[in-house]
Amino acid sequence: xxTLCASxxxxxxxxxxxAGLVAMKDPDLTSTTVWTVSGIAMLFSLLLCGVLTRxxxxxxxxxxxxxxxxxxxxxxxxxxxGAVFAGLWWASIHxxxxxDEAKARYAAxxxxx
Numbered sequence: 001x002x003t004l005c006a007s008x009x010x011x012x013x014x015x016x017x018x019a020g021l022v023a024m025k026d027p028d029l030t031s032t033t034v035w036t037v038s039g040i041a042m043l044f045s046l047l048l049c050g051v052l053t054r055x056x057x058x059x060x061x062x063x064x065x066x067x068x069x070x071x072x073x074x075x076x077x078x079x080x081x082g083a084v085f086a087g088l089w090w091a092s093i094h095x096x097x098x099x100d101e102a103k104a105r106y107a108a109x110x111x112x113x
């Protein structure tokens with residue numbers, strides 16, 4: 001699960017950065033505000049890769065997905081991209097757990113040498 005979720009978070013890192021570039025075109029936002037918010041979100045996505053297996057890691061990932069969707073109020077394309085990444089996040093968790101269970105079954109059935 002960790003590998004799939006971390007891959008999704010790395011993808012989000014880049015999408016957040018590109019969304020920051022798009023948000024720079026908004027005349028109501030200062031560059032300091034845009035890059036402070038974007039930088040914190042980008043750092044959060046990277047740090048989250050390291051805490052995925054700890055208690056609450058997946059829930060923090062869901063919080064990032066909600067924030068990504070909510071960023072659509074500033075950059076409208078983020079409604080779509082946030083929903084796509086939320087779907088990827090769900091799939092990473094769902095299929096990642098299935099892979100982990102299959103690996104555990106295989107390891108339990110393998111002959112011990």
